[in-house]
Amino acid sequence: WEPHQAVWIGFPGNPEEWPVGLEAAQLEVAAFANAVSDRGAGETVVLVCRNKVDANVAQALVAPCVIVVTESFGDIWLRDTAPIFSIDSESLSGRNFGFNGWGGKYQMPGDQDIGQRLAKRFDLPIEDQGWILEGGAIDGDGAGRLITTEQCVLNANRNDHLTKEQVDQHLCEAFGKQNICWLGDGLIADHTDGHVDNLARFVAPGRVAIPQSDIQGDPNTEIFEDAARRAQSSGLDVVRLPSAGLYKVDGDVAPASYMNFYIGNVAVVVPQYGAENDAEAVAQIAALFPDRKVIGLSSKALLRGGGSFHCISQQIPQQA
Numbered sequence: 001w002e003p004h005q006a007v008w009i010g011f012p013g014n015p016e017e018w019p020v021g022l023e024a025a026q027l028e029v030a031a032f033a034n035a036v037s038d039r040g041a042g043e044t045v046v047l048v049c050r051n052k053v054d055a056n057v058a059q060a061l062v063a064p065c066v067i068v069v070t071e072s073f074g075d076i077w078l079r080d081t082a083p084i085f086s087i088d089s090e091s092l093s094g095r096n097f098g099f100n101g102w103g104g105k106y107q108m109p110g111d112q113d114i115g116q117r118l119a120k121r122f123d124l125p126i127e128d129q130g131w132i133l134e135g136g137a138i139d140g141d142g143a144g145r146l147i148t149t150e151q152c153v154l155n156a157n158r159n160d161h162l163t164k165e166q167v168d169q170h171l172c173e174a175f176g177k178q179n180i181c182w183l184g185d186g187l188i189a190d191h192t193d194g195h196v197d198n199l200a201r202f203v204a205p206g207r208v209a210i211p212q213s214d215i216q217g218d219p220n221t222e223i224f225e226d227a228a229r230r231a232q233s234s235g236l237d238v239v240r241l242p243s244a245g246l247y248k249v250d251g252d253v254a255p256a257s258y259m260n261f262y263i264g265n266v267a268v269v270v271p272q273y274g275a276e277n278d279a280e281a282v283a284q285i286a287a288l289f290p291d292r293k294v295i296g297l298s299s300k301a302l303l304r305g306g307g308s309f310h311c312i313s314q315q316i317p318q319q320a
Helices: 022-040 052-061 115-122 166-173 223-231 278-288
Strands: 004-012 044-049 067-070 084-088 090-097 126-132 138-140 143-151 179-183 200-204 207-212 237-242 267-272 293-296 312-317
Touching: 004 022, 022 044, 022 052, 022 267, 022 293, 044 052, 044 278, 052 067, 067 223, 084 312, 090 115, 115 126, 126 207, 138 166, 138 200, 138 237, 179 223, 207 223, 223 237, 267 278, 278 293
Parallel strands: 004 044, 044 067, 090 126, 143 179, 207 237, 267 293
Antiparallel strands: 004 312, 084 090, 138 143, 200 207
């Protein structure tokens, strides 16, 4: 919620990665970019396309104030492949972590160095960290607190040579955080091995939002309750938001979550799935951000790729 100077957003275009619903996913991303840009009143929006063909498609869908650039990459999840930026002593810096395709599951050319290339393109300083971490695996409140999940960050398919204590130390060294809240598992069927940005998000210093299921058959009910207990035990103020409930894509459970919202300078964009709690999720998130427009936008096509608006974006803080 601190001011952003810009945000990078990945634009889908590879038909091998999007064999179904590519055009719909492109429309959803364009609508997201336009909402965050807010006709130039919001932050600078940079839509990252993998080639000129995709760039031409994107340019036709977005407002003139949205910047469209071309850089090769494997898939659109820049939250995980781009550097994580922060302001330290009024100086902007980016942490560039290793990326191994979410534990070796989806390794595609270009994803390993897209962060370095984007940073160079926009003349932004970054530091290589030497261990694997995805941006969707952590969330911070800017006031010394960080939240993550054991399922993902301690997974043997990421950093099998590091203990929990060593990861704690690395996180504190990278981000200057002193209080790390470890949640357990992430959502069922999340191919990222449980990214926290589908489960728990800071909405103010020391205050974290976590879903609460009110729908029969929700596969994540126990996961939500365990996360809430752990967060409260860590001294965090927990606010409960609606769950998308049991949501399936082509008959399989999918990790649909309203927690994958994006907080921009003027707008908060909330995923919508055509689910029972869509409108209520927008209303409750709006109550948490009274100084911003809170907009619900379709994310059904993006979910086919495994994520939503927070996953495809990486913000760059504004220096004072």
